[in-house]
Amino acid sequence: MIEVTELKKKFKLTKDHKKNKVDKIDPREDKDYFHSVRNVSFHCNKGEVLGLLGPNGAGKTTTLRMLSTALKPDEGQIIIAGEDIIKKPLFGRKSIGFLSGSTGLYGRLTVKENIEYFAKLHGMNKAAIKTRCDELFDLLDMHSFIDKRAENLSTGMKQKANIARAVVHHPAVVVLDEPTTGLDIMTTQTVIEFIKGLKAQGTPVIFSTHHLDEVALLCDRVAVINEGISCFDGTVEEFKQAGNSEELNQAFMNILTEKRDV
């Protein structure tokens, strides 16, 4: 289980930013800082898939970067297996498998070398690496390109390799930031099946997406962030009720509008 409580993160405004400031007043901006994440809380239990939703610029990526320990929150807690990973970032990195659009692969290494490298950095021994790699290559149907350099892969192949890289160390929690963006139907299906497999194994999955059909297909819970603040955290059914619609898209729009009006 992962529990995120009252996360906050602000960034100092650069001189250029201050100089080029437009008249529109952003509620997240004060004189010196941009409060990217103002108060975000959600949780995801064992065997659940949580859909993290929000419009562009809502603070999702910053939140996920804090989950990955790449960024340190100013306030709040991220608890995995009873430990606050903000205080124990190395434990957090061992516990989380993270994939986002900004996590790339080493182009001059083959797919196999890439995945083996990250497994080694996670402290896995040779035998464990081999077993896990074979398992992932089967699961994600990767055998045809494991000896190709990453720079020569198609988008779909790259994403599969990236997913394998993210979960090679058997993480306790998996965080996927828009994992199906830009993929063809076949690869999307493989990714969806893979997430279902993680869920079946009891691994909590936090899954950020703009495709609400994928939420309907995969998620048990939904968390919505808007302008750096959590505006919903509950089951998919509760999400529909809160948004007064059986249609997820409509429910999402209603929740955002309602919160904005409030």
Next chain:
Amino acid sequence: MFEVFKKELKELLRDKKTLIFIVALPVAIFPLLFAVMAFISSQATLEAEQKVHTYAIINGEYAQSFTDKVFYHKSFQLYKGEHTFNTVAELTQAVKAGTIDMGIFLPADAKQNLDDAKQSQWQVVYNDAKAINFLFDRVKELAEEFGNNLRAEKLLSYGVSVEQQSAIIDPIKVVKVDTADKRENLGEKIGGFIPYLLIPLVLMGATYPAIDLGAGEKERGTLETLLLTPITRTQLVLGKFITLLAASIATTTITVLSMGIWISIAITFIDLDVVKTAFSSLRVLDLTLIFIILLPVAAIFSSLSLAISIYARSFKEAQNYMTPLSMGVIFPIIVALLPNVELTAKTAFIPVTNVALAIKEIIKGTIDYTLLGLIFLATVIVAGALLAFCVKWFNKEAVLFR
């Protein structure tokens, strides 16, 4: 840390562009460049020297023996064209027009002038900006020979014997007794240029891979992937730092070896005894000392270039930042080349300048080992401080996620 190092090295060896800068450039391009430059320059000079140059002389009869010597000189050919020359202005115009290569103007009879206790002033008209400036030296040599003969005849007519003449003309002759051996002498002359070549190469060996390891990783998104792994930032920096250090040392080693091989090849062809003596007196210990003193310099450059590279948002931005770094490195080396800048307890604490001066002293064979130890220590401290700064830099979100 060693996993990061092993991976970085593997990637580096697969990057053709970086390999060109680290291996191919020092091995092939530099000697090739020098060879081409030497060839072009020697060809131009040879061509100019072998060519027969046309000349015209005004009032040649005033110094007939001189005129005859110029006439029979293999480099000169008397102008036999339709123009006639009577003044320096006409000679100048003819040289400018390319009608003749050189003009000589003898204004009066030199012998008569000497009898009248007057000095003769001869004028040689030629284009000094061309590769034919040796013409003046040749004419001057012949004119001086003519003048010496005139003087000798005159003094003889006064009853001064040939033996007395040299004592009267040159009563005191200063003879140089040089205590410097050939190595020290040559070391003083070329010793300053060796660090000028070596130190920028150490820098180049670090900067090119550094751009890939820092800004390159940021641009490709692999840095964030790496930050997700359970290794500390210190381990991460050390892994990258050791890679850059290895690359920098490899470049230096390859360059020194390449230079050594090319020098030994060149010596067998040109048979320069002075160069042979100077380089054969360089012991393995001296080369080892140069190598050891360059190690902390490589560490300084590796830390600096890594810190700069990780700050940059992109490959291009990193390349832009590296230019001032290169200039910042060249400047202290130039200081070491300046006259009267010696290795002292004070200069031993000026980063880079101290190493450049130490290399010069090692080549001369006059290095003070206490100062060398001091320089090594000072450079190691600077390198350590910069490495610590680099680790701190890697922990800053504002740097990693600009």
